[in-house]
Amino acid sequence: MVSDMRCVVIGGGPAGRAAAMELAALDMDVILVEKKLIGGTCLNEGCMVVCGLNDVARFLDDARQLSDLGVLDVECSADYRRIAGGVKRTLERIRHVTERETLDAGIEIVYGVAEFEDDRLLVEGEEMDYDRLIIATGASPLIPPIEGASKAITYRDILDLDGIPDKLVIIGGGVIAAEFAGIFSSFGSEVTVVSRSGFLSKLDPLIRDYVSEKVLSDVRILEDTSTTEIDGSGVQTSGGYIEGLPMLATGLRPNSDFLKGFLELGPRGGVKVNDRMETSRQNVYAAGDVTGGHGTTPVARMEGVVAGLNAAGIERRVDYRYLPYSISLRYDVGFVDIPGEGGREAVIPGLAGPGSFWGVNNGKTGISKVRILDDGTPSGIYSVAPGARLIMPYLSLLMRLGVSMYEFEGFVETHPSTDSIYKLMRFLSRY
Known part of the structure; x- marks a missing residue:
């Protein structure tokens, strides 16, 4: 283990922070470069947003159920702007704690855009030297080649809606589609999910059917249905036109464009790594969604830890069994x-x-x-x-x-x- 080397981590999400914290615990000189908000997609746009909205959705479901059973005499309605405002305030508090925890660990945080020029790392145009580099820049919503796709919202826009849409059309059949379908159905939206293949196809068929028929019973789910065009009022599908606010939930795209020519990328843009999270370039590692892997926060953290330890000279290999x-x-x-x-x-x-x-x-x-x-x-x-x-x-x-x-x-x-x-x-x- 080399204790006097300079380690730079690009990306302040779960993978980047996990790597930085491991390195800092080993008394390394660590700089964490974050483009916008520490915490990454999970805290600012993804998991925590779903948690906040889903807590309210579950409360509304419970209130209706107890009212139907005659246990409570209560009527509840959702004020979306107040809900979204409360979620934003809570995220800000969590973000403050996360930043303070990172700084207290001895990590220097630099806010700015990272790029590479002639193999040199530049942050806001200034060159930044390093002995070890870890790339953990995450991923962004995948925008499919559908006419009018730019007119649809993604999970990034959820907290900026003016109110609960009367009708919501979610394009996609995975976890993101299912979670937002459940939330907005409970809020009172008429929700349709349009999946070009099977809905939640990775689930066991029995469990998938239970989710579709019992948990998401108020959601209209269209499987094996392609979307051919999107406008501001709905979507055109292979089964006809569906009215409603269009939302894309079609997967993630690694934030790796700035790495072209610097690192070897896979066919879908993910940084190629081995089980030590080593990239095609010596002393450069990558972890989390930028590798195009599993797309979950715990896996990103695990990869970040492995990347950090190997960068410090401590042998570790990532284990994807039984996730x-x-x-x-x-x-x-x-x-x-x-x-x-x-x-x-x-x-x-x-x-x-x-x-x-x-x-x-x-x-x-x-x-x-x-x-x-x-x-x-x-x-x-x-x-x-x-x-x-x-x-x-x-x-x-x-x-x-x-x-x-x-x-x-x-x-x-x-x-x-x-x-x-x-x-x-x-x-x-x-x-």
């Missing part, structure tokens, strides 16, 4: 990415408990599914339940450690809980 994922809807959708199929499986309705007790009355408590091979190795873990996202990282770790799912026969749970995964594990360990 946990989640989707923020009325109930959390949690699952672990496991390659392969086959094995014995069991399914159980969600349990009554905190956050789902009143759902018993309408049969919407969630659902869980587990599939394991004969040797106890899991081949599928899925849950739709309040807090489903909380159990998946622990299961992910157990899998990485090689723990057999048969060992869940001795599992003791906390109670009350909406986690039904352990019940399926215990059942499959006995039969």
